[in-house]
Amino acid sequence: MVTGGSRGIGREICRALAAEGATVVVNHRRSATRAAEVAELIQAEGGQAEVIAADVAEPDEVDRMIAEVVERHGRVDVLVNNAGVAEDDLICRMSPDSWLAVMKVNFGGVFHCTQAVLPRLMAQGSGSIVNISSVMGERGWIGQANYAASKGAINAFTRCSAMEAARFGVRVNAVLPGFSPTEMVAGLLEGDRGKQILRQIPLRSFVEPEAIAQAVCFLAGPDAGLITGALVPVDGGALTALGLGRAR
Numbered sequence: 001m002v003t004g005g006s007r008g009i010g011r012e013i014c015r016a017l018a019a020e021g022a023t024v025v026v027n028h029r030r031s032a033t034r035a036a037e038v039a040e041l042i043q044a045e046g047g048q049a050e051v052i053a054a055d056v057a058e059p060d061e062v063d064r065m066i067a068e069v070v071e072r073h074g075r076v077d078v079l080v081n082n083a084g085v086a087e088d089d090l091i092c093r094m095s096p097d098s099w100l101a102v103m104k105v106n107f108g109g110v111f112h113c114t115q116a117v118l119p120r121l122m123a124q125g126s127g128s129i130v131n132i133s134s135v136m137g138e139r140g141w142i143g144q145a146n147y148a149a150s151k152g153a154i155n156a157f158t159r160c161s162a163m164e165a166a167r168f169g170v171r172v173n174a175v176l177p178g179f180s181p182t183e184m185v186a187g188l189l190e191g192d193r194g195k196q197i198l199r200q201i202p203l204r205s206f207v208e209p210e211a212i213a214q215a216v217c218f219l220a221g222p223d224a225g226l227i228t229g230a231l232v233p234v235d236g237g238a239l240t241a242l243g244l245g246r247a248r
Contacts, residue, residue: 001025001069001076003056003113004083006034009132009180009209013080014038016213018047020221022078025069029055029083056083056109059116066116075124078220079117081110081154082132088143099146106150107157114161114172122168128220129165131158131174132212135235138176151176155231162229171228173219178235180207202237 002017004010005026015038018024024042026049028035035051042049050072054065069076085105087098110131121127136144137151154174161172178201198204215234218224233239 001027001066001078001117002080002082003027003109004029005080006031006038009177009212010080010082011038012209012213013082013132013216014049015042015045015047016210016217017078017080017220018042018049019045020217021047023048023050023073025049026051027056027065027083028053056081056113057104059112062109062112062116066113066120070120076117076120077127079113079121079127079129080132080216080220081113081129083109084132084150086144086147088147090143091145094146102146103150103153106147107153110154110157114157118161118165118170121170122165125169127170128224129161129170129172130216130219131172132216133158133174133176133231135176135178135233135239138231138233138239158231159229166228171219171224173224173227173230173232175212175215175219176231176233176235176239177212178207178233178238180209180212200238200241201235202241205236207234207236 002010002014002024005014006028014024014026026035026038032053039049039051052065052068054061056062083105085102087102089098114129131154133154134151136148137155140148158172158174165172212234215232
């Protein structure tokens with residue numbers, strides 16, 4: 001199950017998991033057409049996929065969604081908490097609504113979906129949860145206090161979840177993407193500003209969604225059987241660069 005699977009990173013995660021043989025449930029909030037296109041693409045590529053709508057910021061909707069998935073398939077083996085939003089602004093003028101909206105979706109969605117799925121994974125004695133965080137959860141960036149805080153919360157929650165779930169055979173990890181050319185950061189990585197950011201990344205490359213999806217597949221699968229509580233950056237080395245900050 002992939003939350004926010006209708007576009008961007010989520011779309012590629014859905015495709016990559018399906019290519020590995022998973023039956024993929026593509027979650028969306030209000031993007032029914034896009035989610036259906038992802039499912040149809042997976043089916044055309046020989047995989048299995050279906051679509052389900054739910055707002056991960058609302059615990060009742062999440063409970064209903066998970067119950068439907070379990071009713072259809074009998075179990076959940078992998079949960080990818082990918083759904084996220086951004087409402088950038090400076091702290092001094094950020095509205096309470098913007099702060100809360102980002103926290104409710106980005107961290108609230110991870111909490112609600114994990115809480116709904118974890119008892120089932122523990123009961124079956126296996127399973128993997130992969131949270132999509134961000135390098136911003138480990139660093140700072142002007143105008144992204146709410147987004148960075150939500151991702152920092154995901155990182156801490158990942159470690160705690162891993163500790164609680166380990167004795168039941170359930171693993172919890174997070175992937176921390178760097179700068180990736182998706183709709184969420186449209187414009188930021190283009191033109192001179194994009195070139196300035198690129199010069200600060202050691203591998204001189206933005207992160208394509210496909211690379212993030214491959215990291216998710218690894219952490220979700222048996223080859224990562226002894227990895228839990230890990231925060232795995234997929235960022236071209238951005239986290240290694242001291243002083244990485246807003247491009248001037």
